[in-house]
Amino acid sequence: MSSLPSLLSERIQAVAGVDPELRPATKPQFGHYQSNVALRLAKSEGRPPREVAASIVERLQIDDLCEPPEIAGPGFINLRLKTTVLAGAVDGLLADPHTGIAQTDRPQTVVIDYSAPNVAKQMHVGHLRTTIIGDCFNRVLTALGHRVIPQNHIGDWGTQFGMLVEETLDEGIDASALTLAEAEDLYKRGSKHFREDEEFATRARKRVVALQSGDEQTRKIWRDLVAVSLVGFNATYARLNVKLTDDDLAGESTYNDDLASVAAELEANGTAVIDDGALCVFVEGFNAPMIVRKSDGGYGYSITDLAAVRHRIRDLHANRLIYVTDVRQADHFAQVFAVCRKAGWLPDDAAAEHVGYGMVLGPDGKPYKTRDGKAMLLADLLDMAEEKAAPPIALAAIKYADLSNGLNKDYVFDVDRMVQTTGNTGPYLQYAHARMSQVLRKAEAEGLGSPETVTVLDEPAEQTVALLLSRYGEVVDEVAQTLQPHRLCAYLYDLAVAVSTFYEQCPVLKSAGAVRNSRLALCRAVKQVLASGLDLLGIEALDRM
Ligand code: ARG
Numbered sequence: 405m406s407s408l409p410s411l412l413s414e415r416i417q418a419v420a421g422v423d424p425e426l427r428p429a430t431k432p433q434f435g436h437y438q439s440n441v442a443l444r445l446a447k448s449e450g451r452p453p454r455e456v457a458a459s460i461v462e463r464l465q466i467d468d469l470c471e472p473p474e475i476a477g478p479g480f481i482n483l484r485l486k487t488t489v490l491a492g493a494v495d496g497l498l499a500d501p502h503t504g505i506a507q508t509d510r511p512q513t514v515v516i517d518y519s520a521p522n523v524a525k526q527m528h529v530g531h532l533r534t535t536i537i538g539d540c541f542n543r544v545l546t547a548l549g550h551r552v553i554p555q556n557h558i559g560d561w562g563t564q565f566g567m568l569v570e571e572t573l574d575e576g577i578d579a580s581a582l583t584l585a586e587a588e589d590l591y592k593r594g595s596k597h598f599r600e601d602e603e604f605a606t607r608a609r610k611r612v613v614a615l616q617s618g619d620e621q622t623r624k625i626w627r628d629l630v631a632v633s634l635v636g637f638n639a640t641y642a643r644l645n646v647k648l649t650d651d652d653l654a655g656e657s658t659y660n661d662d663l664a665s666v667a668a669e670l671e672a673n674g675t676a677v678i679d680d681g682a683l684c685v686f687v688e689g690f691n692a693p694m695i696v697r698k699s700d701g702g703y704g705y706s707i708t709d710l711a712a713v714r715h716r717i718r719d720l721h722a723n724r725l726i727y728v729t730d731v732r733q734a735d736h737f738a739q740v741f742a743v744c745r746k747a748g749w750l751p752d753d754a755a756a757e758h759v760g761y762g763m764v765l766g767p768d769g770k771p772y773k774t775r776d777g778k779a780m781l782l783a784d785l786l787d788m789a790e791e792k793a794a795p796p797i798a799l800a801a802i803k804y805a806d807l808s809n810g811l812n813k814d815y816v817f818d819v820d821r822m823v824q825t826t827g828n829t830g831p832y833l834q835y836a837h838a839r840m841s842q843v844l845r846k847a848e849a850e851g852l853g854s855p856e857t858v859t860v861l862d863e864p865a866e867q868t869v870a871l872l873l874s875r876y877g878e879v880v881d882e883v884a885q886t887l888q889p890h891r892l893c894a895y896l897y898d899l900a901v902a903v904s905t906f907y908e909q910c911p912v913l914k915s916a917g918a919v920r921n922s923r924l925a926l927c928r929a930v931k932q933v934l935a936s937g938l939d940l941l942g943i944e945a946l947d948r949m
Pocket of ligand 1: 729
């Protein structure tokens with residue numbers, strides 16, 4: 405099923421010869437959709453834009469969909485959908501198991517790299533953002549019919565494990581019995597020990613070698629530390645109600661066996677060269693080369709990401725790679741992608757996108773820290789929100805605050821504002837949904853049945869709601885393309901505002917006959933779209949509040 409704007413676009417294109425670049429009208433008096441095609445054509449045709457517009461409108465065959473088109477201002481073409489067409493669109497949505505989200509005819513395999521906390525460290529505010537944003541992308545792309553493969557690239561490898569294991573042995577601790585918080589304390593004691601005791605530092609460095617060469621006692625403690633950390637991460641995922649599971653784990657260590665072949669392949673195909681003893685890749689546009697292998701033979705963070713790209717394209721057959729991390733890693737990923745393109749591991753038809761997010765700020769507008777100056781833990785934020793509201797509402801508040809601004813912007817964690825049920829908040833959307841549920845519940849209780857067709861749309865407030873509903877599928881498409889969830893948030897907020905105007909101006913249960921049935925069907929469609937949209941944001945749609 406084509407969406408209404410794509411149908412309209414096709415019709416205009418048939419007479420204008422070019423894409424009309426149809427946009428939702430900016431004001432109700434301009435109708436529902438607008439095109440500036442005449443202004444664009446006027447230049448090349450050397451005719452006044454209004455004249456061009458008139459000749460397009462004259463030849464346009466659109467009266468099955470629209471009221472007679474209007475030419476406005478310098479030559480805009482304004483279209484107003486017929487109410488019967490709008491009603492039909494809402495009915496279609498009600499009957500559609502996908503609620504108007506058109507299933508893609510070109511399904512892709514999309515790898516999304518998100519969350520990725522570090523072993524023996526609790527998740528902090530930054531992990532809140534990547535986890536929520538990645539989960540939203542997962543839901544949106546899956547809803548459109550793509551195959552999504554989440555990859556949780558946890559930090560489970562590196563030199564820090566030398567001191568972690570050595571400290572565990574020194575203290576005679578059973579690592580398998582630790583909680584994640586205790587493992588983090590161990591990490592802190594180990595780091596201090598490493599800084600202050602040269603003899604310990606030497607043992608810790610040797611321990612790194614033992615870990616790499618597979619020494620069983622060392623590996624066992626490493627595995628225990630990973631396992632206890634996963635228990636902690638999974639508890640947070642459950643609390644956040646995100647879709648990540650152990651099946652999505654692909655930590656840094658999973659690429660260990662690939663690193664030598666990554667280096668060898670890069671060297672063999674001439675992508676990498678030895679420079680001052682180190683294996684490096686020079687790509688244009690970056691200040692420094694990427695160091696694939698250090699001169700002492702050690703591997704760093706970068707090569708693991710090269711191995712991951714190669715694996716995701718070659719073995720997972722991904723068409724699109726998405727990485728959700730802090731904006732500060734933007735350069736790192738740009739360079740990883742450039743190196744992989746150069747190596748031929750990232751073909752031209754495979755997209756690679758880094759989505760950077762900004763910082764979570766405290767009430768003072770500075771990066772959110774605890775009183776003693778430490779990074780705020782994710783669990784602390786959840787606790788703070790749950791002091792103000794029930795868990796599903798607190799979570800809605802946090803997720804919506806995180807997703808409703810441009811992702812790369814910082815935002816202030818203002819818990820009192822976020823949990824309000826008025827204004828542009830998650831709980832406000834949940835409230836709009838609960839209100840629709842309540843109306844439908846009452847209708848059912850009063851024996852009014854559950855009508856599923858919209859037949860009357862005489863009131864402007866009803867029309868506004870119907871028009872917004874008919875746009876839902878387009879908005880979801882846009883989020884999938886642009887990776888900007890704030891567009892869906894803004895849409896759902898507009899819908900909730902339009903619904904509240906409708907609710908004030910158009911009695912539902914107190915009306916009668918065909919009007920009441922039609923309004924009940926409209927409420928049902930609103931509820932369906934809000935439920936679907938909230939689900940894509942990872943927010944629970946509540947039936948009562
Ligand atoms: N573990 C890293 C961190 O906490 C993020 C890893 C992101 N993903 C990747 N493929 N490098 O900052």
